[in-house]
Amino acid sequence: MNEIERLYTFLVQFPELYLATQEQGQPHILPIRSVHLENGRLYVIGCDKETLQRLNTNPKAALLAVSGQQQLRMEGRLLIEDSRCYFRSAQAELVSPDGTSQAFHISAQRPFENVYGKLIVSCQALPEEPLHSSVIMARMAEAARRAGAAGIRANSTADIQAIRTQVDLPIIGIIKAEYPDSPVYITPTMKEIDALVSAGPDVIALDATDRLRPGNISLADFVAAIRSRYPQQKLMADCSTPAEILQADELGFDYIGTTLVGYTEASRGHRIEENDFEWIRQALEQIHVPLIAEGNIDTPEKARRVLDLGCFSVVVGSAITRPQNIAARFTAALEKEGK
Ligand SMILES: CC(=O)N[C@H](C=O)[C@@H](O)[C@H](O)[C@H](O)COP(=O)(O)O
Structure with a gap:
C-alpha cells in the first residue's frame, strides 16, 4: 500500500x-461529504x-477530519477537473488521542505510461556533490517539468518525498x-526496497x-523475494550488457534500462551510443518489455535517436x-583548444 492509499484508509474512517x-x-469553511480515491488521486466530494x-x-x-479525540489535518493544493477537485499535493498529520502523530506526504499521480516517447529527467546529487539537497532536487524536478519532461528519476526517500510535494510526474x-x-x-537489498515502497515511487x-x-x-x-513481498510494485532493471538485458526480460522486470552500460567490469570501455546504439x-528485437535508454545520453540528438529506434x-x-559535469565539459574543451 502506498502513502496515498494508507492516508485514504484513515480518512474514510472519519x-x-x-x-x-x-x-x-478571507477564510471560508465548509463541511464536506467524503473523500474518494481514484487512479492515485484523492478527491474531495461535496464541494x-x-x-x-x-x-x-x-x-x-x-482539510480537517475529526472523530472524537482523533484528528487528521491536511494542507495542500487542490486541482479542479471536470467540476471535481482533488489534492495535487498535500501534507497530512494524523493525531491520535494519546498524542502520538503520523505524517503523510501525498501527491496526485499520473500513470507511468505517460512517459512513453518522452523525456525522464534524473535529478540526483550524492552527499559529496555540491547540490546534495532534497530541496534542490525538488526544484530541479520542477524545472524539468516546466521544460516538458514527463517523468523524474530520483535517489533516496527524502528526495522522492520532496519531489512529490512539488511535481506530480511519475517517479x-x-x-x-x-x-x-x-x-x-x-x-541492492530488501532494506532499500522496503524504504522505497513506503515512499511510493511509481x-x-x-x-x-x-x-x-x-x-x-x-x-x-x-527479484523473486521482491515479487512475493510486493506483487504490485513495478520494477525497472538497470543493466550493463546485452546478456543482462535478456536475463532481465526472462526474470519478468516491467521495464529494462541501459543505465549501467560502461559502469561494470563486464561492460568496461563500452558506451551506449557506439555503432549507432547497437x-x-x-535488445529491441529480442525483449518483450519496454526498453528505457539511460546512461550517457548527453545530447538532445542522442535522446531523439533512441526514441526513434523504439x-x-x-x-x-x-x-x-x-x-x-556540464561546466567540466566546457573547461575540458577550452583546455584542449588552448594547446
Ligand atoms: C551509473 C549510475 O550510477 N547511474 C545513476 C543511476 O541512477 C545516475 O547517477 C545517473 O545520473 C543516471 O543513470 C542518468 O545517467 P546520466 O547521468 O549519464 O544521464
Missing part, C-alpha cells in the same frame, strides 16, 4: 470532514460551486547504498547486473542536472 479555503485573505470557484483562484486548502525511485561485500549499489529501479548482491544473493532470488537496436522513454541525468 465521520466529520471540513474543508477550509481562502478568498482575498459547492462557490468553493470550486475559490479553489480555481487560490488552490491552497486545508522512478532508487536508493544508492554501498555494502562492503558487493559492488552492487543501486537498490517504479523502483534496481541493479540487474549479473553480480551477486550483498549477502551473496543472486538477482533471480532477489546494443539498444539488438525505446519506450529516455532518462537524461548529468547533462541536465549536474552543473559540475
Whole structure:
C-alpha cells in the first residue's frame, strides 16, 4: 500500500470532514461529504460551486477530519477537473488521542505510461556533490517539468518525498547504498526496497547486473523475494550488457534500462551510443518489455535517436542536472583548444 492509499484508509474512517479555503485573505469553511480515491488521486466530494470557484483562484486548502479525540489535518493544493477537485499535493498529520502523530506526504499521480516517447529527467546529487539537497532536487524536478519532461528519476526517500510535494510526474525511485561485500549499489537489498515502497515511487529501479548482491544473493532470488513481498510494485532493471538485458526480460522486470552500460567490469570501455546504439537496436528485437535508454545520453540528438529506434522513454541525468559535469565539459574543451 502506498502513502496515498494508507492516508485514504484513515480518512474514510472519519465521520466529520471540513474543508477550509481562502478568498482575498478571507477564510471560508465548509463541511464536506467524503473523500474518494481514484487512479492515485484523492478527491474531495461535496464541494459547492462557490468553493470550486475559490479553489480555481487560490488552490491552497486545508482539510480537517475529526472523530472524537482523533484528528487528521491536511494542507495542500487542490486541482479542479471536470467540476471535481482533488489534492495535487498535500501534507497530512494524523493525531491520535494519546498524542502520538503520523505524517503523510501525498501527491496526485499520473500513470507511468505517460512517459512513453518522452523525456525522464534524473535529478540526483550524492552527499559529496555540491547540490546534495532534497530541496534542490525538488526544484530541479520542477524545472524539468516546466521544460516538458514527463517523468523524474530520483535517489533516496527524502528526495522522492520532496519531489512529490512539488511535481506530480511519475517517479522512478532508487536508493544508492554501498555494502562492503558487493559492488552492487543501486537498490541492492530488501532494506532499500522496503524504504522505497513506503515512499511510493511509481517504479523502483534496481541493479540487474549479473553480480551477486550483498549477502551473496543472486538477482533471480532477489527479484523473486521482491515479487512475493510486493506483487504490485513495478520494477525497472538497470543493466550493463546485452546478456543482462535478456536475463532481465526472462526474470519478468516491467521495464529494462541501459543505465549501467560502461559502469561494470563486464561492460568496461563500452558506451551506449557506439555503432549507432547497437546494443539498444539488438535488445529491441529480442525483449518483450519496454526498453528505457539511460546512461550517457548527453545530447538532445542522442535522446531523439533512441526514441526513434523504439525505446519506450529516455532518462537524461548529468547533462541536465549536474552543473559540475556540464561546466567540466566546457573547461575540458577550452583546455584542449588552448594547446
Ligand atoms: C551509473 C549510475 O550510477 N547511474 C545513476 C543511476 O541512477 C545516475 O547517477 C545517473 O545520473 C543516471 O543513470 C542518468 O545517467 P546520466 O547521468 O549519464 O544521464
